[in-house]
Amino acid sequence: MATTTTAAKKQASSGPVLDWSAGHGPVTGALSATTGAFAVATTGAATHMPPGWALAVGAAGALGHTVIGLRVRNAGRTLATHAASWLVGAGWTTWAMTHGPLTWAALGSLATVGVGIGAAARSAALFEEAREEEATAAEQRAIARELSAERRAIAAEWIDRIQRVCSISVRVVGVEQWATGAGYSIDAELPPGGATWNKIAAESARLSADARLPHGCTATASPGIHQGRVIIDVTTVNVLEQERTYPADYGPLSVHTGIPWGYRTNAEQILAYLREQCALIVGPTGSGKTNMVHSILAGFARADDILTWVIDLNAGSAGLPWVLPALNGEINAPDGKAVRPGIDWLAGTYDEAMTMLDTAVKVAKQRKMGYQDVLARANTDLLPISAKIPQIMLVIDEGAEILASPDRQVRKLGEKILEVIRIARAMGIRTVLTALGATGSVLSNLMIRREAKVRVALTGGETEGMDLSKMFPGSRGLRVEQAPHKGAGFMGTPESPAALFKAWRILPNQIREIIAATSDRHPVLDDISAKAAGPAYARRWDTERTAWMREQAATATTSTGTGTVGTGLRLSALSAKEAPGSPEDEMLRRFREQIDAEFGTAPEPPAPERSVKPPAAGGLDLSALRGEQDSPAQQAALALLLAAGPQGTGASAIARGLSAEHGTSRQTVVGWLRDWVKDGTAVRIGEGTKARYVHRQHAPEQPPED
Ligand SMILES: Nc1ncnc2c1ncn2[C@@H]1O[C@H](COP(=O)(O)OP(=O)(O)OP(=O)(O)O)[C@@H](O)[C@H]1O
Numbered sequence: 159m160a161t162t163t164t165a166a167k168k169q170a171s172s173g174p175v176l177d178w179s180a181g182h183g184p185v186t187g188a189l190s191a192t193t194g195a196f197a198v199a200t201t202g203a204a205t206h207m208p209p210g211w212a213l214a215v216g217a218a219g220a221l222g223h224t225v226i227g228l229r230v231r232n233a234g235r236t237l238a239t240h241a242a243s244w245l246v247g248a249g250w251t252t253w254a255m256t257h258g259p260l261t262w263a264a265l266g267s268l269a270t271v272g273v274g275i276g277a278a279a280r281s282a283a284l285f286e287e288a289r290e291e292e293a294t295a296a297e298q299r300a301i302a303r304e305l306s307a308e309r310r311a312i313a314a315e316w317i318d319r320i321q322r323v324c325s326i327s328v329r330v331v332g333v334e335q336w337a338t339g340a341g342y343s344i345d346a347e348l349p350p351g352g353a354t355w356n357k358i359a360a361e362s363a364r365l366s367a368d369a370r371l372p373h374g375c376t377a378t379a380s381p382g383i384h385q386g387r388v389i390i391d392v393t394t395v396n397v398l399e400q401e402r403t404y405p406a407d408y409g410p411l412s413v414h415t416g417i418p419w420g421y422r423t424n425a426e427q428i429l430a431y432l433r434e435q436c437a438l439i440v441g442p443t444g445s446g447k448t449n450m451v452h453s454i455l456a457g458f459a460r461a462d463d464i465l466t467w468v469i470d471l472n473a474g475s476a477g478l479p480w481v482l483p484a485l486n487g488e489i490n491a492p493d494g495k496a497v498r499p500g501i502d503w504l505a506g507t508y509d510e511a512m513t514m515l516d517t518a519v520k521v522a523k524q525r526k527m528g529y530q531d532v533l534a535r536a537n538t539d540l541l542p543i544s545a546k547i548p549q550i551m552l553v554i555d556e557g558a559e560i561l562a563s564p565d566r567q568v569r570k571l572g573e574k575i576l577e578v579i580r581i582a583r584a585m586g587i588r589t590v591l592t593a594l595g596a597t598g599s600v601l602s603n604l605m606i607r608r609e610a611k612v613r614v615a616l617t618g619g620e621t622e623g624m625d626l627s628k629m630f631p632g633s634r635g636l637r638v639e640q641a642p643h644k645g646a647g648f649m650g651t652p653e654s655p656a657a658l659f660k661a662w663r664i665l666p667n668q669i670r671e672i673i674a675a676t677s678d679r680h681p682v683l684d685d686i687s688a689k690a691a692g693p694a695y696a697r698r699w700d701t702e703r704t705a706w707m708r709e710q711a712a713t714a715t716t717s718t719g720t721g722t723v724g725t726g727l728r729l730s731a732l733s734a735k736e737a738p739g740s741p742e743d744e745m746l747r748r749f750r751e752q753i754d755a756e757f758g759t760a761p762e763p764p765a766p767e768r769s770v771k772p773p774a775a776g777g778l779d780l781s782a783l784r785g786e787q788d789s790p791a792q793q794a795a796l797a798l799l800l801a802a803g804p805q806g807t808g809a810s811a812i813a814r815g816l817s818a819e820h821g822t823s824r825q826t827v828v829g830w831l832r833d834w835v836k837d838g839t840a841v842r843i844g845e846g847t848k849a850r851y852v853h854r855q856h857a858p859e860q861p862p863e864d
Contacts, residue, residue, distance in 0.1 A: 210252065214248075217245070217248065221241075242278065246271055246274070246275065250264075250267060250268060250271050254268070308335075309333040309335070312333045312342060312344070313330035313333050313344065315369075316328075316330065316344050316346075316390065316392075317329075317330055317346075319365060319368050319369060320346070320358060320365070322368065323361050323364045323365050323368050324357055324358050324361045324365075326348065326349060326353045326357060326358065327349050328346035328347060328348060328349065328388070329346060329347045329349075330344055330345070330346045330347075331345045331346060331347055331387070332344075332345040333345075336424050336425070336426075338397075338424055338425035338426060339395065339425075340393055340394065340395045340397050340423070340424050340425040341375070341391065341392050341393040341394045341395065341423075341424055342391075342392055342394070343389055343390065343391050343392070344389070344390040344392065345382060345387065345388075345389055346382075346387065346388050346389075346390065347386060347387055348386050348387065348388060350386075354385070355379050355380065355381050355382065355385075355387075355388035355389075356379070358379040358388055358390065359378065359379035359380070359635070362376060362377055362378055362379065362635060365377040365390075369392065371392070371393070371394065372394070372395070372396055373396060373399075374393075374396035374398055374399055374423075374640070375392075375393040375394055375395070375396050375423070376391075376392075376393055376423065376640075376658075377390055377391070377392045377393075378390070378391050378635075378657075391424065393423045393424060395425075396423075397421065397423060397424075397425045397660070398423060398641060398643055398646045398658060398659075398660045399643055401645075401663050402421065402660070402662055402663065403662060403663050403664065403665070403668065404453055404456055404662040404663070404664040404668050405418075405662065406668075408460055408671065408672050408675040408676065409460070410460060410461070410462050410679060411457060411460045411461040411462075412461055412462065412463050413431075413432060413433050413461060413463050413464055413543055413549045414433060414463075414543070415429075416429030416430060416431045417429060417430050417432065417454070417457035417458065417460075417461065418430075418457055419450075419453065419454060419457065419614070419649065419659075419661065420450075420453070420645075420649065420659045420660050420661040420662060421659065421660060421662070422657060422658065422659050423657070423658050423659075428649055428651075428654055428659055429651075429653075429654075430454075430457075430612045430651060431612070431651065431652075431653060432549075432551065432588050432590075432612065433540075433543060433549065433586075433588075434540070434583055434588070435588065435609070435610065435611050435612045435651070435652065436579055436588050436589045436590065436591070436606075436609045436610040436611075436612070437588075437589070437590040437591070437610055437612035437613070437614070438558065438590075438591050438592075438593065438600070438601075438606065438610040438612070438613050438614070438629075439451070439454075439590065439591070439592045439593070439613075439614040439616065440558070440592070440593045440594075440595065440613075440614065440615050440616065440624075440629060441592070441593075441594070441614075441615070441616030441617075441618065441647070442594055442595055442616075442618070442624075443594065443848075444618060444644070445616040445617060445618030445644060445645075445647070446616050446618055446644040446645035446646075446661060447592055447594075447616055448475065448476060449644075449645055449661060449663060449664060450614070450616060450645065450661040451476045451553065451555060451592060452476070452479065452480075452664045452669060453661050453662050453664045454553065454590060455468070455476075455477075455480055455500060455501060455553065456500075456664055456668070456669070456672050458501075458551050458553075459480070459500040459501070459672050459673070459676045459680070460672065460675075460676055460679070462545045462679045462680075462681060463543055463544055463545050463548050463549060463681055464548055464549050464550075464551050464681070465502040465503075465548045465549070465550050465551070465680065465681060465683060466500075466501040466502055466503075466550075466551050466553060467501070467502055467503040467504075467505070467514055467518070467550060467551070467552050467553070468480070468501050468503070468504050468505070468552075468553045468554075468555070469505045469511045469514060469515075469552065469553070469554045469555065469557070470504070470505070470506055470554075470555040470556075471506065471507070471508065471511060471555075471556070471560070471824065471825055472555060472556055473506065473828065474504060474506030474706070474707065475555075476553070476555040477501055477504035477506070477553075477555075478504070478506075478707060479666055479669045480499055480500035480501045480504070480669060480673065481499040481500070481501060481504050481707065482707065483497075483669075483670050483673055484496075484497045484498060484499040484500070484673055484677075485499065485699075485704070485707065488670070489670055489673055489674045489677075491674065491677060491678075495677075495678070497673060497674060497677045498673075498677045498678075498680055499673065500669065500672060500673040500676065501553075502680065502683075503695070503698050504707070506706050506707065507706055507825060508567065508568075508571065508823060508825045510703060510706075511571055512570070512571060512574065513694050514552075515552075515571065515574035515575060515577075515578060516574065516694070517690075517691045517692075517694050517695050518550060518552060518578045518582065518587050519574065519577055519578060519581065519582075520690040520691060520692075521550065521582075521585075521587065521683075521687040521690050521691055522578065522581050522582035522585040522587050523581070523690070524686055524687060524689065524690030525541060525547075525585040525586070525686060525687060525690075526584075526585055528686035528690075529541055529547070529585075529686065532547075539584055540584050541584060541585050541586045543586045545681045546681070546684060547586065547684045547687075548586070548681035548682075548683065548684070549586040549587070549588065550586065550587040550588075550687075551587075551588055551589075551590060552575075552578060552587065552588070552589040552590070553589070553590045553592075554575060554589060554590070554591050554592070555592050556592055556593065556594060557575060557589070557591035557592060557593070558591050558592065558593030558594075558600040559593060559594060560572045560575065561575060561576070561591075561599075561600055561603065561606075562599040562600055564817045564818075565813065565817055565821055565822075565823050565824070566821050567821070567823050568823055568824070575589065575591070576603070576605050579605050579606070579609050579610075580605055580609075583609065589610075591606075591610065598625070598628065601628050601629070611650075611651065611652050612649075612650075612651045612652075613629050613630060613649065613650050613651075613656070614647060614648070614649045614659075615629045615630075615647045615648045615649075616645065616646070616647035616661070617638045617641045617642070617646065617647045617648070618641075618642075618643065618644045618645070618646065618647070624638045626638065626648060626656075629648070629650075629656075630648065630650045630656035633650065633655060633656040633657075636648055636656060636657075640658055641658055641660075643660070645660050645661045645662075645663060646658070646659070646660040646661075647659065647660075683695070709832070790820070791816055791819075791820035791822045791826075792830055794815070794816055794819070794820065795812050795815075795816060795822070795827055795830055796834075796839070796853075798811075798812050798815045798816075799812065799831075799834070799840060799851060799852075799853045800853045800855065800856075802851075802852070802853070802856075803852075803856050804852060804856040804857075804858070805850070805852075806843060806850035806851050806852035806853075806856075807850065807851060808849065808850055808851065809824050809827040809828045809831055809851075810824055812827045812831075813826075813827045831851050834851070835851070838854060839853070839854060840852065840853055840854060840857075841854060841857040
């Protein structure tokens with residue numbers, strides 16, 4: 159109450175509040191003007207107000223609106239309308255006060271004034287709207303003019319350049335600047351007289367030099383919409399030089415929509431379509447192959463219709479970062495649920511790899527029989543892959559080396575890999591093989607040539623043994639020197655011709671993020687397949703079958719002495735010696751139970767199919783070495799280690815040395831080396847695939863004994 163009185167007093171003392179900027183439409187404006195004028199006239203007449211006052215208020219109103227109009231940049235015409243409305247209103251009020259407002263003449267003329275003001279205001283508003291639209295259009299025209307001026311300049315520059323370098327007079331039809339900002343494409347018409355696009359393509363290097371493009375940028379010509387047109391893609395920023403991390407969007411993917419494997423020189427993603435294709439990735443040591451495998455596994459983990467099975471006989475380094483954080487319970491899901499590993503199965507030993515490949519063959523055969531009705535209904539011979547019937551992607555690190563191995567045992571694995579490739583395309587099992595090199599023998603295999611058309615060659619500056627023409631038959635102008643950066647190389651798929659590309663850098667923290675983000679997205683093996691896969695699959699996380707993972711972690715702990723491995727994962731919990739029934743055993747058992755209970759990855763088998771051996775004390779399954787202790791092969795291996803001197807050697811080199819005489823597998827040698835490190839015979843230097851073993855006689859200093 160008090161407030162209202164104060165406000166009323168304030169208003170009374172400061173006079174009527176006039177809001178000059180208050181907005182009115184044509185109707186409300188006219189109404190407000192006429193009712194206001196009528197009110198002033200009747201009150202003025204009743205109170206004998208001098209009529210000149212109304213005129214003064216009108217003049218002030220006209221002035222006030224004009225000032226505000228100018229401030230908001232109204233058109234002159236709008237200003238005039240507003241001012242005129244005030245003045246006409248004021249004129250009528252003055253006249254009505256003199257002659258009496260309550261006469262038919264006064265009321266009639268007021269209505270006419272109202273309609274007049276309304277019509278004027280309406281036309282002013284329309285005019286104002288049109289004026290605004292015109293201003294926006296003019297602004298857009300200016301931007302477009304600026305853009306097309308830039309495009310016209312590019313077109314003129316390249317018409318001259320192509321004339322100068324290739325002696326061809328083209329007519330540029332369009333210039334498209336890439337949204338990524340890494341360059342532009344020119345669409346040009348070739349002159350009549352038989353000029354072809356490849357004439358320009360052949361001069362790519364000279365055109366790039368003439369355009370003064372930065373190193374690593376290219377001008378590449380390709381066919382246009384018909385044979386008389388050419389598209390020239392010009393990169394102006396060398397994105398292959400930059401380190402780009404795996405995109406932070408971990409949204410769902412599908413085998414049908416393609417899985418991004420990296421990016422092209424125009425910074426656009428390149429997708430691998432693997433429903434029917436297998437893939438081959440070649441990269442020498444240090445080229446960024448392991449990193450690329452991780453970014454591939456990231457894509458597979460994001461898909462809701464892919465189960466990833468990994469074989470990595472090289473101490474499981476490709477797969478472990480996708481399993482251990484979940485296995486160790488290091489990642490907490492927000493809802494407290496168990497987190498599933500980022501891959502569905504990891505084989506790090508020969509036996510486990512064989513089991514996995516046998517299972518894949520069984521699944522493929524069972525799917526062929528069990529899904530006859532589904533195939534008939536969908537009228538296809540390609541099993542319709544979905545989250546309910548997932549695709550199995552077998553990723554085999556250094557799989558090409560397995561195929562080309564001289565070792566008889568390893569070759570058996572190779573034969574199984576080829577069998578999977580041969581029989582399982584239609585049934586949704588495909589492979590990704592990596593290779594250190596040795597592609598000649600692998601690519602001469604008809605099965606690989608035919609089925610693995612998604613190909614990657616990571617060069618990382620390595621020129622030795624890189625035969626790009628074998629990897630990408632039919633593509634010209636690919637030179638290893640074009641991709642000198644780690645993680646960069648060439649990629650070609652049936653959909654996208656071989657060209658430069660780079661894999662994203664992916665670090666352990668992103669792997670952990672992806673494991674967490676995708677945990678409840680992974681599909682479950684369909685019942686028909688799970689039945690075929692049996693206990694071999696259902697028990698894949700059993701203690702004795704994952705013992706090697708713990709051993710791997712323990713070895714890494716011993717060698718670094720810090721409780722962490724190169725991947726940055728905390729493995730100290732696994733480094734302790736365990737006996738059956740130890741906390742680690744218990745943890746693994748609980749992990750498996752949780753996985754099965756939460757996700758029902760497979761039906762619980764009645765009894766294990768394989769003979770399950772209890773893990774030896776210390777958590778190591780040494781069965782592979784039983785009967786081989788101090789065998790001639792082992793003695794020969796020790797001799798090779800000694801002969802390697804302070805430089806040391808690795809498991810592969812020793813296995814190669816033994817292959818002719820003993821045919822020992824690399825995996826067996828890995829086991830021996832591991833034992834020798836434990837009992838102090840050898841010292842391990844370096845990490846992961848760079849690890850070397852030096853005989854203690856040559857070791858620079860003995861590791862401290864605890
Ligand atoms: N896509 C990439 N972008 C930037 N740097 C990369 C990329 N990939 C790899 N690197 C760099 O190269 C190094 C080697 O990568 P990676 O371990 O993947 O190679 P590799 O071929 O598997 O070698 P090795 O067999 O010796 O382990 C990495 O530590 C990283 O510094």
